[in-house]
Amino acid sequence: MADVSRPAELRVQTLEGGPGVTILLVAGELDVSTARGLESAVDEACGAQPSELLFDLSELRFMDSAGIAVLLGASRRVPSVRLRDPSQAVRRVLEMTGLTQVLPFAE
Amino acid sequence: MESGEAAIADAEEIPGAGRDPKDEQAGGPDPDPVSGGDFTETGTRSPWRLSRPALLTLALGLFITAALAVAALELYKHNEKRLLRLRARELSLVLRTAVPTLQTPLASGAELADATGGSARKFKEFMDPLVGRGRQFTSVSLWPAEAEPPAPKVVVGARPTLEARPSEARRLFAEAKQSGQLVLTALLPGANPELGYAYAAPSSHGGFVVYAENPLPANRHSALAENTGFGDLNYALYLGRSHRHGDLLVTNITHFPIKGRQASTVVPFGKGAFTLVVTPARTLGGTFFKDLPWMIVIVGVLVSMTAAALTERIVRRRADAERLAVVLDRVASENRQMYTQQRGIAQTLQHALLPEALPYVPGLAISASYVPAAAGIDVGGDWYDVVPCGEDRALLLIGDVSGHGLRAATTMASLRHAALAYASEDPSPAAVLSKLSNFVNSSSPDYFATMLCVLVDVPEHRASVASAGHLPPVLLAAGQARLLEFEPDVAIGVTGDWQYRQTEVAIPPQATLIAYTDGLVERRGEPLDDGFERLRRAAAEGPPQLDQLVASLAREVPGDEQDDDTAILGIQWLT
Numbered sequence: 095m096a097d098v099s100r101p102a103e104l105r106v107q108t109l110e111g112g113p114g115v116t117i118l119l120v121a122g123e124l125d126v127s128t129a130r131g132l133e134s135a136v137d138e139a140c141g142a143q144p145s146e147l148l149f150d151l152s153e154l155r156f157m158d159s160a161g162i163a164v165l166l167g168a169s170r171r172v173p174s175v176r177l178r179d180p181s182q183a184v185r186r187v188l189e190m191t192g193l194t195q196v197l198p199f200a201e
Numbered sequence: 202m203e204s205g206e207a208a209i210a211d212a213e214e215i216p217g218a219g220r221d222p223k224d225e226q227a228g229g230p231d232p233d234p235v236s237g238g239d240f241t242e243t244g245t246r247s248p249w250r251l252s253r254p255a256l257l258t259l260a261l262g263l264f265i266t267a268a269l270a271v272a273a274l275e276l277y278k279h280n281e282k283r284l285l286r287l288r289a290r291e292l293s294l295v296l297r298t299a300v301p302t303l304q305t306p307l308a309s310g311a312e313l314a315d316a317t318g319g320s321a322r323k324f325k326e327f328m329d330p331l332v333g334r335g336r337q338f339t340s341v342s343l344w345p346a347e348a349e350p351p352a353p354k355v356v357v358g359a360r361p362t363l364e365a366r367p368s369e370a371r372r373l374f375a376e377a378k379q380s381g382q383l384v385l386t387a388l389l390p391g392a393n394p395e396l397g398y399a400y401a402a403p404s405s406h407g408g409f410v411v412y413a414e415n416p417l418p419a420n421r422h423s424a425l426a427e428n429t430g431f432g433d434l435n436y437a438l439y440l441g442r443s444h445r446h447g448d449l450l451v452t453n454i455t456h457f458p459i460k461g462r463q464a465s466t467v468v469p470f471g472k473g474a475f476t477l478v479v480t481p482a483r484t485l486g487g488t489f490f491k492d493l494p495w496m497i498v499i500v501g502v503l504v505s506m507t508a509a510a511l512t513e514r515i516v517r518r519r520a521d522a523e524r525l526a527v528v529l530d531r532v533a534s535e536n537r538q539m540y541t542q543q544r545g546i547a548q549t550l551q552h553a554l555l556p557e558a559l560p561y562v563p564g565l566a567i568s569a570s571y572v573p574a575a576a577g578i579d580v581g582g583d584w585y586d587v588v589p590c591g592e593d594r595a596l597l598l599i600g601d602v603s604g605h606g607l608r609a610a611t612t613m614a615s616l617r618h619a620a621l622a623y624a625s626e627d628p629s630p631a632a633v634l635s636k637l638s639n640f641v642n643s644s645s646p647d648y649f650a651t652m653l654c655v656l657v658d659v660p661e662h663r664a665s666v667a668s669a670g671h672l673p674p675v676l677l678a679a680g681q682a683r684l685l686e687f688e689p690d691v692a693i694g695v696t697g698d699w700q701y702r703q704t705e706v707a708i709p710p711q712a713t714l715i716a717y718t719d720g721l722v723e724r725r726g727e728p729l730d731d732g733f734e735r736l737r738r739a740a741a742e743g744p745p746q747l748d749q750l751v752a753s754l755a756r757e758v759p760g761d762e763q764d765d766d767t768a769i770l771g772i773q774w775l776t
Contacts, residue, residue: 098712113483123725124727125723125725125726126725126765127725138405155726156725156726156727158719158723158725158729159601159603159651159719159723160763162649162670162692163603163649166649166692166694167649168604169695171734172696182250183728183729183730186728186729186730187729188628189688189689190672190673190689190729191514191651191672191689191692192668192669192670192688192690192691192692193349193670193691193692195690196690196695196696
């Protein structure tokens with residue numbers, strides 16, 4: 095059971111993933127209190143006008159609808175947005191919100 | 202004039218429109234002791250005008266300095282006085298040792314004369330080395346004690362001045378005989394006043410008196426040699442016990458009368474005496490003690506000024522801090538007020554946009570609840586609608602616009618009205634969502650909205666469900682609750698021209714369908730399925746009556762840490 099009094103923690107790391115591909119390593123918890131952190135990382139990544147943004151979600155423990163909004167926002171600014179390796183809980187949220195239909199998973 | 206005033210009054214009314222009267226009281230009639238002007242005033246305040254604490258510090262410091270300086274000065278004076286007395290006594294002791302050096306040769310001369318019957322030759326032989334320029338005496342003479350008129354029998358050196366003063370000689374010799382000690386004349390006036398000493402040897406027959414004279418130094422002035430150890434003194438030596446200037450024998454003081462600190466002592470000299478008056482030529486106790494009061498004054502004044510400056514600095518800093526605190530307070534209160542206003546406006550707007558009353562649909566109970574976020578300006582973009590479609594059908598709409606605040610509320614308004622318009626054309630859920638998706642995409646939004654559309658056919662116990670990324674509704678029938686799961690389509694605003702799908706669901710008799718927004722199931726750090734499970738159990742175990750059930754679910758929303766708002770819309774088949 096998560097400790098609600100503790101502020102959620104989010105770490106985002108930006109990596110170069112080949113020509114035109116920027117990888118965002120998203121770790122921790124992505125919710126209404128941390129979504130802004132990912133948003134600014136996306137803003138920064140979009141500055142280089144990549145052809146693809148790859149969100150690596152393997153270290154992301156939790157995501158809610160605020161996180162969905164950030165991913166959707168990114169999908170509108172970059173030609174291709176893909177998600178990689180979400181945990182079961184995160185995958186569930188992606189499915190429940192229909193996101194998997196527009197944001198494909200990367201192998 | 203009148204209209205102008207009215208306009209101003211109107212303009213002032215606007216910001217307070219949504220304001221809570223309580224806030225009005227807290228932030229409104231601000232006495233406004235602080236304005237921007239006070240800050241600039243601080244900057245230009247004269248640096249030399251001291252505050253009261255600084256003045257007090259300075260005054261106290263100066264007072265202590267003065268007291269210490271006076272004490273040091275008194276101590277110095279007292280010490281100097283004591284030292285001066287000691288020095289006077291020492292000098293008098295030195296003078297006293299001069300008695301034997303005068304008396305011894307005179308007494309010896311007298312004895313010699315007595316023994317030799319007044320032999321002039323012997324007397325001269327004896328006295329010659331002592332008399333003359335630069336020697337002990339200028340004149341020594343031997344006088345028969347009883348001779349009348351008094352006249353010297355032998356004179357060595359200059360003629361004695363006493364010869365011309367027989368009465369003085371008589372008095373002097375009588376005194377000398379009687380006392381057997383060295384006796385002194387009064388000052389013998391002349392071009393160069395002289396002092397005479399007489400000694401009479403004790404004798405049974407007439408006997409002799411030896412008399413010697415010495416002139417006083419020119420102007421009676423004689424400095425004390427530095428090496429005598431008395432160089433730090435000025436002195437005046439008087440004959441007898443008098444301080445009269447006429448009796449002054451010798452001194453190194455040029456200005457009379459003597460002023461300032463002085464000590465006097467009587468120096469016994471044979472039968473007579475001298476009076477010694479000394480004054481310090483310089484400080485006796487060392488320069489440190491002399492300078493100490495001044496040092497105290499200088500250091501004290503510096504310390505006082507520094508302390509006053511520090512005090513002033515502290516006082517000013519504190520005053521600045523207080524001023525700043527008041528300003529910050531004021532800013533905070535204004536912020537609070539503004540925030541409350543905005544929140545008030547957004548809430549008012551949202552409430553205005555939610556249906557005032559839910560419609561009547563035959564065979565259906567309908568209930569809804571809206572739980573605002575606990576704190577913050579975060580009025581969400583949650584909404585719901587129920588649209589009757591003919592006799593038997595009704596379209597349920599529930600949605601959630603991403604983001605919060607006024608913007609989300611206004612977005613929600615436009616979406617809601619568009620949805621109502623599309624529903625009147627064709628209430629099929631997939632059609633409504635597809636058209637909305639088109640509508641939103643053409644206006645190039647920077648938001649998303651999840652939406653759930655459910656078209657229910659009441660008598661047929663059927664529902665068509667379409668979801669734009671919205672969380673699935675809960676179907677409650679015969680005490681069993683389950684999520685009405687199907688694959689949702691993307692949220693509105695993600696991509697245009699999306700063809701939404703709808704799913705047909707059979708509804709058991711007296712079933713309840715609960716649609717909701719994410720605030721009901723999402724908890725920070727908790728997997729979504731845990732939230733679903735909690736909702737499922739709460740629905741299954743809740744009260745059977747719809748209004749009560751919706752209310753009990755609304756109470757499940759944690760009040761104090763909820764950072765999203767929540768809408769709940771429930772319908773229940775009556776048959």
